Amino acid sequence: MSDTTIRLDTITAADIAATRARLPAAFGAPLRSRALRWTVGLLALSYLLYLHWLFDFDRVFTNLPRVWVIVRLMVDWSQFAEWDHAELLRSMAETVAMAYLGTTLAALVAVPLGFLGARNVIPSRVFRFLTRRIFDGCRGLDQLIWALVFVRAVGLGPIAGVLAIFVADLGVLAKMFAEAIETTERKQLDGVQATGASRIAALRYAVLPQVLPVMISQTLYQIESNSREATILGLVGAGGIGLRLSERIQINAWDQVAYIIVLIMITVALIDSLSKALRIRLIRGA
Amino acid sequence: MSTLHPTQDPSWRLFQERFGRLQRARRAETLLLVAIAALLLVIAAAYTDFSPAQVAAGLPRIGEYFGKLFSIEPARGAAPVPVLAWDHLFQGVKQPQSIAYWFYRIDVYLVLLWQTVQMAILASVMGFTAAFVLSFPATRTLVRSTLAVMAVRRLLEALRSIPQVVLAFILVWPFGVGPLAGILAIGIHSTGALGKLFSELNENADLRAVEGIRAVGGSWVAQIRYGMVPQVLPGFLSYALLRFEINVRSSTIIGFVGAGGIGQELRRVIGFNIYEEVSAICLLILVIVVVIDLLSERIRHRFIGSLGTKA
Numbered sequence: 059m060s061d062t063t064i065r066l067d068t069i070t071a072a073d074i075a076a077t078r079a080r081l082p083a084a085f086g087a088p089l090r091s092r093a094l095r096w097t098v099g100l101l102a103l104s105y106l107l108y109l110h111w112l113f114d115f116d117r118v119f120t121n122l123p124r125v126w127v128i129v130r131l132m133v134d135w136s137q138f139a140e141w142d143h144a145e146l147l148r149s150m151a152e153t154v155a156m157a158y159l160g161t162t163l164a165a166l167v168a169v170p171l172g173f174l175g176a177r178n179v180i181p182s183r184v185f186r187f188l189t190r191r192i193f194d195g196c197r198g199l200d201q202l203i204w205a206l207v208f209v210r211a212v213g214l215g216p217i218a219g220v221l222a223i224f225v226a227d228l229g230v231l232a233k234m235f236a237e238a239i240e241t242t243e244r245k246q247l248d249g250v251q252a253t254g255a256s257r258i259a260a261l262r263y264a265v266l267p268q269v270l271p272v273m274i275s276q277t278l279y280q281i282e283s284n285s286r287e288a289t290i291l292g293l294v295g296a297g298g299i300g301l302r303l304s305e306r307i308q309i310n311a312w313d314q315v316a317y318i319i320v321l322i323m324i325t326v327a328l329i330d331s332l333s334k335a336l337r338i339r340l341i342r343g344a
Numbered sequence: 345m346s347t348l349h350p351t352q353d354p355s356w357r358l359f360q361e362r363f364g365r366l367q368r369a370r371r372a373e374t375l376l377l378v379a380i381a382a383l384l385l386v387i388a389a390a391y392t393d394f395s396p397a398q399v400a401a402g403l404p405r406i407g408e409y410f411g412k413l414f415s416i417e418p419a420r421g422a423a424p425v426p427v428l429a430w431d432h433l434f435q436g437v438k439q440p441q442s443i444a445y446w447f448y449r450i451d452v453y454l455v456l457l458w459q460t461v462q463m464a465i466l467a468s469v470m471g472f473t474a475a476f477v478l479s480f481p482a483t484r485t486l487v488r489s490t491l492a493v494m495a496v497r498r499l500l501e502a503l504r505s506i507p508q509v510v511l512a513f514i515l516v517w518p519f520g521v522g523p524l525a526g527i528l529a530i531g532i533h534s535t536g537a538l539g540k541l542f543s544e545l546n547e548n549a550d551l552r553a554v555e556g557i558r559a560v561g562g563s564w565v566a567q568i569r570y571g572m573v574p575q576v577l578p579g580f581l582s583y584a585l586l587r588f589e590i591n592v593r594s595s596t597i598i599g600f601v602g603a604g605g606i607g608q609e610l611r612r613v614i615g616f617n618i619y620e621e622v623s624a625i626c627l628l629i630l631v632i633v634v635v636i637d638l639l640s641e642r643i644r645h646r647f648i649g650s651l652g653t654k655a
Contacts, residue, residue: 109466112459113523124518155388162385198630202509202597206614207622211409212402216392221406290509294600294611297392300510307513315514323505 131312141314146302150325153298156216156291157284160223165231165277167224172235172273173261178247179239190236196229201287205296216297223284223291234276235269242268275337282333289322413623416440427620447624453606457632459523460605463598464591467527471534471591472584475500478535479542480568485551497543504536508594512603523604530591530598538587545579546572585640592636596629 078085087095109115173179175189205222212218246264255263292300299318306314350356389395415424429441437444447453480486482496512529519525554571562570599607606625613621 106469109462109469112462113466113527115466115524117519117524118528121518121520125515128514128518152391155391158384159388159392159394162381162388194634195630198633199626200593200597202600203610203626203629206600206611207409208406210614210617211406217394217398217402220392220394221402286507290507293509293513303510304513307517310517319506319510322507322510326505 128312131310132316134313135317137313138317141317146299146318146321149292149299149302150321152216153288153292153300154285154325154329156219156296156298157223157288158281160220160288161227161231161277161281161284163220164224164227165273165280168228168231168235169273171228171232172239173265175232175236176239178242178244179261179265190233193229193233193236196225197233198229199226201226201284202290202294205291206294209295214295214297219288219291219296219298222296223288227280227284231276231280235273238269238272238276239265271340275340278333278337278340282330285329286326289326412619414620416620427623446620449621449624453609453625453628456606456609457628460595460599460607461592461632461636463523463527463605464530464588464595467530467534467595468584468588468591470527470531471538471587472580474531474535475538475542476580478539479546480572482539482543483546485547485549486554486564486568486572497540500536500539500543502536503532504540506533508533509598509601512598513601516602521602521604526595526598526603526605529603530594533594534587534591538583541583542576542580545576545583549575582644585644589637589640593633596633 082088086092171189171193175186175193177186180186201222204225205219208218208221208225212221242265246268247260250260250264288298288300289303290300292298292302293304295301299322303315303318306312306318412424414427416427417424425441427441427446428443432439432441432445433443435442435444437448439445478496478500482493482500484490484493487493508529511532512526515525515528519528549572551571553575554567557567557571595605595607596610597607599605599609600611602608606629610622610625610629613625
């Protein structure tokens with residue numbers, strides 16, 4: 059069959075029928091899968107229509123002119139000299155300070171917690187389950203929710219922001235530290251213990267040196283990501299640049315809003331590159 | 345002819361000296377770094393008024409607040425009671441300390457949770473679609489003009505570097521208070537984040553299929569449709585599901601600035617100090633986030649599994 063020349067004028071209906079019987083897929087998908095495809099497509103389409111109706115999506119297009127109004131106001135920086143630069147820069151620094159303080163404190167507390175949550179340190183399954191669930195609880199609620207709660211508990215200001223970052227990060231870092239501790243080499247621990255060292259000394263000299271670079275690098279990464287997150291904590295009153303941003307949005311000072319966003323982007327980019335450089339140095343040194 | 349004890353060998357002394365020098369240098373460096381970190385900590389604490397005294401003063405108030413979250417507002421003069429008690433756990437809405445009493449507005453919450461998840465879905469669909477379209481012009485192996493690639497990439501970077509909540513707050517002005525502003529904010533951010541990941545997948549894809557389509561005279565769109573998309577689609581969908589998980593989290597908080605969903609209700613009850621409702625909503629948010637994470641993880645594994653075996 060393969061070495062014969064196929065002549066189109068000699069193909070008969072019987073040939074076609076035979077080929078169709080042999081290779082049904084070459085003649086298009088079978089009816090069943092085609093029907094299935096259509097049903098799924100129609101269901102997806104009607105679901106999207108439902109969402110369109112649920113959120114009144116038409117307004118995206120009818121309100122677009124209002125977006126242009128904001129954008130036009132945002133790019134007009136003719137009042138630049140009159141903005142309160144000192145206040146804005148101070149708030150930006152406050153945001154970075156909040157991120158640094160909250161993350162570092164969380165890291166310091168997370169080290170012992172990480173040891174408590176690691177399987178090779180505390181073998182008790184019940185205990186580990188409980189500590190892990192506590193970490194999950196801290197992590198599961200967003201930083202912004204914690205901020206809102208702490209603003210209510212300790213009042214407006216950066217302290218609420220620091221506490222929110224601290225609690226949310228405690229969950230993240232303790233979990234990561236516990237996992238890092240669980241993946242350490244067992245042999246070094248055995249070696250130190252063979253010299254008759256106490257349990258604490260064994261952890262100090264066998265486990266800590268293995269995980270410390272990992273811990274520091276993870277903390278640096280968290281500082282980096284928290285300085286990004288901390289910029290919005292002020293929107294709920296927890297201090298920092300977000301507070302200034304929220305004031306400017308409320309009085310429709312769109313030019314300054316754009317300026318603050320640019321400030322945030324520059325600061326975040328600076329911290330990113332600084333922390334990346336430090337982390338690379340750390341990995342090389344270790 | 346006497347043999348020297350190893351410690352009297354001059355090379356031993358030399359070794360000791362060099363080792364000591366290195367050790368001291370290392371120790372000095374560590375100390376310096378710790379000192380810098382500590383100094384920064386002190387400066388940061390001063391900057392944020394975060395003194396031990398302040399925290400000590402705040403701690404009882406934090407404890408008191410969290411206590412209130414899990415207790416029922418007492419009648420005048422009475423002591424507050426915990427929000428749940430074993431004896432009343434499964435009794436009706438009218439009985440304090442039962443689950444039904446704690447979650448007495450569950451119908452409202454469920455509608456809002458539904459809305460929140462739909463917000464995340466629509467935002468993810470928007471982000472996926474826009475990122476899908478934009479990822480191909482942002483792929484260096486598919487576009488000859490470096491300028492065009494750079495332009496699209498900068499656009500994607502700009503979209504993802506504005507914080508979502510800030511974007512939502514801004515969009516509330518043109519689109520009004522409600523979920524639409526939140527959806528757009530999350531969708532725009534997802535476009536930036538997914539577009540970057542998608543274009544990276546595209547660049548790692550095998551170009552032989554694309555060249556094959558080009559060789560038979562396929563247009564640029566046809567090259568992508570038949571040469572590129574079949575290779576990268578599983579990766580795209582997997583990233584999109586991961587993004588959906590993140591978007592569910594975002595949509596629970598985006599309401600804090602008036603952009604719809606359960607967050608708007610949470611902010612209201614926190615503002616009005618309706619303590620039991622705060623803890624009830626927070627628990628529901630925790631549950632929904634965990635459920636969506638587990639579900640999406642399962643779909644992702646099944647999905648990649650089946651596609652992986654086919655390929």
